[in-house]
Amino acid sequence: MSDCTSHTSEANASIGRMSRPEAFTQNIDVSTLVDSDGGLIDRSIYTETSIYAQEQRRIFARSWLFLAHTSQFKKPGDFFTTFMGEDPIIVTMDKTKTIRAYLNSCRHRGVRLCRADAGATKMFTCTYHGWSFDLAGALQSVPNEKAYPEDFDRKQWGLIEVPNVQSYKGLIFGNWDKDAQSLEENLGDMRYYMDAMLDRDPEGTEVMGGVMKWTLEGNWKLAAEQFATDWYHVNMSHASALMVLSPTGRGPKAEIAATPGRQFGSENGHGAGFPTHPKSRFDARPVHEYYDYEALRERLGDAAVEGPMTTGHATVFPNFSYLPVNGSIRVWHPKGPDKMEVWAWVLVDKSMPDEVKDAQRLYNLRTFGPSGIFEADDGENWSEIQAISHGFVTNNVPLNFQMGIGSERNDGTYPGQTSELYSDAAGRAFYRHWSKQMNTPAWHERTEQA
Amino acid sequence: MINPINIGSIDDIDEGEAKVIPSDETGTGEDIAVFHAEDGNFYALNDNCTHETASLADGWIEGTEVECPIHAAKFCLKKGTALCMPATQDARTHKVEVSGNDLLLYPNVPAEPVEA
Amino acid sequence: MTEEVVVDQLVDAELAYKIQQFYFREAEMLDDGHFADWLEIFEEDLFYFAPLRTNRLRRQAALSIGREGEAAYFDETKESLAWRIRRYDSGMAWAEDPPSRTRHLISNVTARWASPTELRVRSAFLVYRNRLQTETDIYSGGRTDIIRVREDGSFGVARREILFDINVLMAKNLSTFF
Numbered sequence: 001m002s003d004c005t006s007h008t009s010e011a012n013a014s015i016g017r018m019s020r021p022e023a024f025t026q027n028i029d030v031s032t033l034v035d036s037d038g039g040l041i042d043r044s045i046y047t048e049t050s051i052y053a054q055e056q057r058r059i060f061a062r063s064w065l066f067l068a069h070t071s072q073f074k075k076p077g078d079f080f081t082t083f084m085g086e087d088p089i090i091v092t093m094d095k096t097k098t099i100r101a102y103l104n105s106c107r108h109r110g111v112r113l114c115r116a117d118a119g120a121t122k123m124f125t126c127t128y129h130g131w132s133f134d135l136a137g138a139l140q141s142v143p144n145e146k147a148y149p150e151d152f153d154r155k156q157w158g159l160i161e162v163p164n165v166q167s168y169k170g171l172i173f174g175n176w177d178k179d180a181q182s183l184e185e186n187l188g189d190m191r192y193y194m195d196a197m198l199d200r201d202p203e204g205t206e207v208m209g210g211v212m213k214w215t216l217e218g219n220w221k222l223a224a225e226q227f228a229t230d231w232y233h234v235n236m237s238h239a240s241a242l243m244v245l246s247p248t249g250r251g252p253k254a255e256i257a258a259t260p261g262r263q264f265g266s267e268n269g270h271g272a273g274f275p276t277h278p279k280s281r282f283d284a285r286p287v288h289e290y291y292d293y294e295a296l297r298e299r300l301g302d303a304a305v306e307g308p309m310t311t312g313h314a315t316v317f318p319n320f321s322y323l324p325v326n327g328s329i330r331v332w333h334p335k336g337p338d339k340m341e342v343w344a345w346v347l348v349d350k351s352m353p354d355e356v357k358d359a360q361r362l363y364n365l366r367t368f369g370p371s372g373i374f375e376a377d378d379g380e381n382w383s384e385i386q387a388i389s390h391g392f393v394t395n396n397v398p399l400n401f402q403m404g405i406g407s408e409r410n411d412g413t414y415p416g417q418t419s420e421l422y423s424d425a426a427g428r429a430f431y432r433h434w435s436k437q438m439n440t441p442a443w444h445e446r447t448e449q450a
Numbered sequence: 451m452i453n454p455i456n457i458g459s460i461d462d463i464d465e466g467e468a469k470v471i472p473s474d475e476t477g478t479g480e481d482i483a484v485f486h487a488e489d490g491n492f493y494a495l496n497d498n499c500t501h502e503t504a505s506l507a508d509g510w511i512e513g514t515e516v517e518c519p520i521h522a523a524k525f526c527l528k529k530g531t532a533l534c535m536p537a538t539q540d541a542r543t544h545k546v547e548v549s550g551n552d553l554l555l556y557p558n559v560p561a562e563p564v565e566a
Numbered sequence: 567m568t569e570e571v572v573v574d575q576l577v578d579a580e581l582a583y584k585i586q587q588f589y590f591r592e593a594e595m596l597d598d599g600h601f602a603d604w605l606e607i608f609e610e611d612l613f614y615f616a617p618l619r620t621n622r623l624r625r626q627a628a629l630s631i632g633r634e635g636e637a638a639y640f641d642e643t644k645e646s647l648a649w650r651i652r653r654y655d656s657g658m659a660w661a662e663d664p665p666s667r668t669r670h671l672i673s674n675v676t677a678r679w680a681s682p683t684e685l686r687v688r689s690a691f692l693v694y695r696n697r698l699q700t701e702t703d704i705y706s707g708g709r710t711d712i713i714r715v716r717e718d719g720s721f722g723v724a725r726r727e728i729l730f731d732i733n734v735l736m737a738k739n740l741s742t743f744f
Contacts, residue, residue, distance in 0.1 A: 117620040117733070119629070122508055122519040130502075130536070132520040141502050141520045143536070209636030210618045216738035239658035244649045341734060346637050362641060366650075371640055371740035373653050376661035379738040383701075510625060517625075 011107070011137060011158030027054055031439060036432035039402035039424060043395045045434075046219035046386065052337040054438060059318050060085025062442040064166075064173040064183050066320035066331050067091045067101055069345065071170065071206035072118070077135060080118045082343070083333050084174060089162065090114050090124065091172065094135040101162035101174045102137050113159075117211075124159075133159050169198035170205045171329070173320075177443040186268055189416035190316065193264055193272040196300060196308035197324040200291070201349035207329075208346040208361050214370040215341050218382030220319055220334040221434070223342070226378070227313045227321035228271030229263065229427035232403065237381060241373040245282060256280050261421025262307060262414050263404075269317030269433030271426025274308045274324075282311045283325050284363035290356045303413050315426075317433055322347075326364040338386055344369065401427050454547065454554035457484060461551070465490065468507035468516075470497050476557040482544055483507035484555060485527050487514045492546045493527035494555055500525075500532060500539035528561065577677045577685065585677045585687055585713070588721050593670035596743055601651040604743065605644065609714060609722040614642040616728035616744070631729065639730065639740055647743075661741050666697040668742050674708075684724070685713045691744060695737070703737040705730060707744065 028050055033042035045051055065084045068091050072080050079092035081104055088104035090113065106113045106126040113124050113133070123140065125132040132141040137159035142148070163178035168191070173183050184191065198205055226233065235242070235257050243251045251257070259280045263273035281288060296305050308314075311325035322329040327347035332340050346364045348357040368375045388394055404423030411418050419425030455475060463469050463486040471482045471494075481497035483506050495516070497505050504520040511517075514527045523537030530541040543561035547554040577585070588607075595604040608614070616639035617632035632638055642650075653659050674690035693705040712725040728744045 115621060116623045116626075119623045119626045121623060122510075125520055125522070130521050132504075141504060143502055143521070210620070210632050210638070212618065212637050212639070212735075213733070214735035214737065214739070237660065240653045240656040240660075243656045243658070244653045249652070344637075358635065361635070361637065362646075365637060365639075365641060366646055369637070369639065370735050370737075371650075373650060376739040376741050377659070380661040383738055387701075512625075 010155045011160055012156040013160050015156060025057065025445070026050070027058070027439075027441075029439060030054075030435050034431045034435040035398075036401075036428045036435065037405075039400065039405050039428060040398040041401055041431060042398055043389055046221060047337050047389045047395060049337055051438075052334070055334070056085045057444070058438050058440070058442050059434065060087070060334070061444060062175070062177045062180065062437070063318050064175045064180070064186055064316070065318070066316070066329075067165070067172045067174045069170055069205070069207040069329075069347070070099070070167055070172060073099060075120065077120045077122055078118075079114065079116075079121060079124075081114055081116065082331075084162070084176070085334060088112060089174070090159075091174075092121075092135055099165055099167070099172055100135075100137065101165050102133075102159035103162075105160075106131055107139065107157045107159065131157075137161050169194070171198070171320075179443060187270065187316065188266060188268065189264065190266050190268075190270040190272065190314075192304070192415045193274075193308045193312075193314060194316075194322075196304045197322060197327070197347070199300065200296060200309070201351045202299075203350035205327075205347050206350050208348060208357065210346075212344045212365065212369050213341060215335070215339065216379050216383050217338055218340055218379075218386045219337055220332040220340040222382040222385055223332045223340060223378070224315050224317075224319050224321060225427050225430050226382075227323075228269075228315035228317075228430045229265070229273065229424055231261065231263070231273045231275070231313065231421050232424075233378075233381070237377045238374050241367070241377070244373065253279075259421065261312075262411065262418040263421055263423045263426050264414060264416050264418050265408065265426035265429030266317075266416060267429065267433065269430045269437075270315065271317075271430055272308060272312060272314035273421055273423075273426065274310055274312030275421055276307050276310075278306065280310055281325075284359040286356050286359035287352075287363070290352060307414065315430065317430060323368060326367060327360050328364050328368045338389075340382075342370075400424075401431070452556055452559055454545075454556045457553045457555050459551050460486075460492070460548060460553055462553075463492070466511045468509075468511065470505065470507045471555060476555075478557045481505075482555065482557060483516075484546060484553065485511055485516060487511060487527050489514050492548065492553060493561065494544040494546045495525060495527065495530055495541040496544075499523060499537065500541055501537040506541070529563075530561075571679045571682045573679050573681065575679055577679065581685075582675070582677055584719075585685070585721070586675050588713075589672045589675060589689060593672050596670050597668050599654075599665060601654060601743070605647055605651060607721070607723055608644050608647070608726075609724040610644055611724060612642070612644040612647070613725045614640055614644075614647060614728075615726070616640040616730060619730065619733055621733055639735070640728065661739060664698070666695045666742065668696075669694045670742075670744075677713075680712060683715055685711075685715060685721075687711045687713055693742065693744060695742060705737065705740075705742075705744065707731050709744065 068080045073093040076095045082089050090104045091101045108131045111128045123132050130143045134140045139154045139157045162174040164175040166183040259275035259277035261275035265271045315321045319332040329347050330344040346361045348360050401424040404419045404425050407419045408417045408425050465486050468483050468485040476482045483497035484494045499518045501523050508519045509516045515524050517524045524533040525541045530543040532540050545556040545559040622630045671692045677685050677687040680686040689709050695703040707730040710727045714722045
């Protein structure tokens, strides 16, 4: 696995005497919009433009955001372009094989520097005037450089670098806060639940080619929250898919539909839920037959194999989600308060034989790709929440997150605070953390003490 | 007669790759890039792009052309001709000879004229 | 079968007309929601494939269309299409309840002989979808089919590659067929 480290680039974003007026960053106190103890959410958090702008500053500019999988980078110069919030990002491997991430915007006049989705390069050259940056983000070439003032220092005009890039078992995350709590600390107990997908194979995981991308109407939190907390919707929303997948064509047996399970919610807003009924499995048959469950029990522990390794759901706060059952890992990119873009990858264990990888891939895209028989019904729900959210009265009526209030406890088996499978506990934890971050100044708001 | 420099074995430069001979070895005051082109032959040009500062050895070799890694100017490896903007000046060629397994570079001796 | 077939040569006017009508009837079945009938135009060994399309550096343009074995919009067999269709018939497929209104426009058809019994047919499509009140999607793309000409002169699609003219899918799902 490649290294990811923290960097302090010499590039300087605050050049000269530039500063921004306070009017640009008026913050709203959101504490009365989220009642995470009483389980009520004000609908304005999905629709207000000012709240959306504050999220860019206080959620996306300071949280660990998923960038890419380590298997996307094999050689120096391999790159992938993505977003952190609405900020465009180049992720690349430098000459020392370190994964680094830069703002995908030329330092000169701000053009999107790299317009390819992925590839291999030696330099990132702007097609406007030709400023050219190397894999370490340094400005290497400025056409007609002699015409710039004497104090023009190329070192200061390197790419703006994401100061904190760290990976956890193949998943690369970036954080604009150079003093952020480390990724592993931030994940905390969530690592146990992630390991049930990421650590089945001593060789680790890899992604198969291509990222499925699609757009839909709906605030990004609707999807992130659902993947954190919502097993409840499965039997209703996905009734048609469950019927098609069951051998009888009539849907799962009663004990599976009413399966017991647990739901984990973290103080950092992460969440994961999973059934614990031994027959509650919806993975592709070749994948199921491939696994040596005895060995997995030894590697991950009985509880992980019986719980979070089965068909569950999870969100790493704020906008990375995954499904252990089919290796769907995805980001909900915010595109304005009313719109999101979904980017979904196919994750497989490295040691799987090719035909098992292929079974996982097909199952992934047929169930949770943009044509997937589960995905379509989720998207319909989110877009139908958003489409009617702007009415004054509609927007004023709070939404209900009260299932399982008070049920959160340490159950002695699963790490952290867990609730029942059918519960809104992780949703309440998600919004509790969201609200706290929204009301706490971020690194870029700290004033220099003279 | 100028004496060539033995710059190593032909196996040192894979097809599609290039090697820089530093100026203190070339004696010309400039670095020279030796390219193993996709026609199987070896060619040499001054390493520095004629447009801005960039190493052509770091560029992309396609057929018998090299594309500058910075601003995408292309040069003919055989004749040094600047093939497209933003380069307007040709690159200087140097003769390369294969002798057995060895590569011999003749700095400042232009490559022999070839048919286009 | 036809006496002299020249591979890669355009088919004659009569066969071209039959192919066109075959596609127009297919479009009718899709727009009328007769998916089970639609499935019958395909051969049992069908490969139905819609790769992803990515933006690439000019040097790597060859990678801009996803390959087999990668993530894709569709990577289907006749059987997997059948269970997608069974879902619509379950009465609980909410993303298509009430059903979208679609219009499949098929154009730019060129049919060439691929072998003495198979045609390679390219066509363009523009699919309009109107959903619920004002939701509207337009899917544009091209198809390359391998169509078997059976003994009785009827057609069976054995392979269909669909190239959507998109990078990010500008719709919330793909809940019709192409």
